[in-house]
Amino acid sequence: MSRGQGRIARRLLPEHEGVQKSELLMLTKGSVMTAPVPFVMKRGAAVLQQLTEPFRPLLSRALRPIDSIYHKEVDRIKSHVDFLEKLRREIESIPRYYINGETGADRYDPGPSLSDQDDWTAERRCLHKVLSQLRPGSVLNIGGKVEWYSRLAAVLGSRVVAFDTDEQSITKLYDVASKNCLPILPLLIDFADPTPSRGLLSHWAISATERFQCDMVLALNLVNRVIHEHHLDFDQIVDGLALFSKRWLVVKFVISKDQPACPDKVSWYTLDNFINVLKKRFPEVSILSAYADPHVLLLCEK
Numbered sequence: 001m002s003r004g005q006g007r008i009a010r011r012l013l014p015e016h017e018g019v020q021k022s023e024l025l026m027l028t029k030g031s032v033m034t035a036p037v038p039f040v041m042k043r044g045a046a047v048l049q050q051l052t053e054p055f056r057p058l059l060s061r062a063l064r065p066i067d068s069i070y071h072k073e074v075d076r077i078k079s080h081v082d083f084l085e086k087l088r089r090e091i092e093s094i095p096r097y098y099i100n101g102e103t104g105a106d107r108y109d110p111g112p113s114l115s116d117q118d119d120w121t122a123e124r125r126c127l128h129k130v131l132s133q134l135r136p137g138s139v140l141n142i143g144g145k146v147e148w149y150s151r152l153a154a155v156l157g158s159r160v161v162a163f164d165t166d167e168q169s170i171t172k173l174y175d176v177a178s179k180n181c182l183p184i185l186p187l188l189i190d191f192a193d194p195t196p197s198r199g200l201l202s203h204w205a206i207s208a209t210e211r212f213q214c215d216m217v218l219a220l221n222l223v224n225r226v227i228h229e230h231h232l233d234f235d236q237i238v239d240g241l242a243l244f245s246k247r248w249l250v251v252k253f254v255i256s257k258d259q260p261a262c263p264d265k266v267s268w269y270t271l272d273n274f275i276n277v278l279k280k281r282f283p284e285v286s287i288l289s290a291y292a293d294p295h296v297l298l299l300c301e302k
Contacts (some may be wrong), residue, residue: 003283061096064199075140094187111124127149130288130299136158136215138158138160139160139215140212140214142190143225146170163212167188195208214244219251241281242281251297254296282302286300
């Protein structure tokens, strides 16, 4: 992923056999010197098998010092916890990938300061009030511009999971959360295509809808996008949100005066229809505020 091959790497990670040596070499353009020692040894063995006989002893002798270091390192690890901690440090040391060499700060607007409410919009003030009053233990933030609301929920005491389809935004949020020690788990997941379970009876991995259920779900820039991009209807959207929400849902509905992209959207895309569908899964639905844009913020409870 740090080499800009995130889409391919993410498809390979869930495979039962894992990432094969040949695939790793292909994704990293064959560069072995920047990888952790275990990968160097495995790649070196693969290369040895491909070399003609006269060259194998030369490369084998060159790899012996690394092999010795590697085995000493393995002997030093006394427990699984030590190994996992070392692995975590190695993974965290891998540089994050940004398009065209950008850093997240070059293209990402973090929004106004969390400590100064003077510059906040009415929507931000409203969300601050809701989070402060309800105090959800966990929050799932779905949709665009996830950083500000994820940081707000974390600062107010919630454990946060953030979904976005934009790799740069998620990478930046990871950097911000790590730097500030915030309880935020940023994930590159599409709400309309969440990670499924793997293996017979989910023995290999459980689905995203089971793993990331939270007390509250924030869906502030979601409804219009998934209708336009994925052609979902209200029932599908609300059923999906209900799978992730243990109790509350805060969702924004945009009343657009423009002609919608989908010809049949006019007949059913109304606030009343949306609220009626919400009440099938969330019996309590209240309008928090309406904005001149016009945006309507809804608080739903199971």
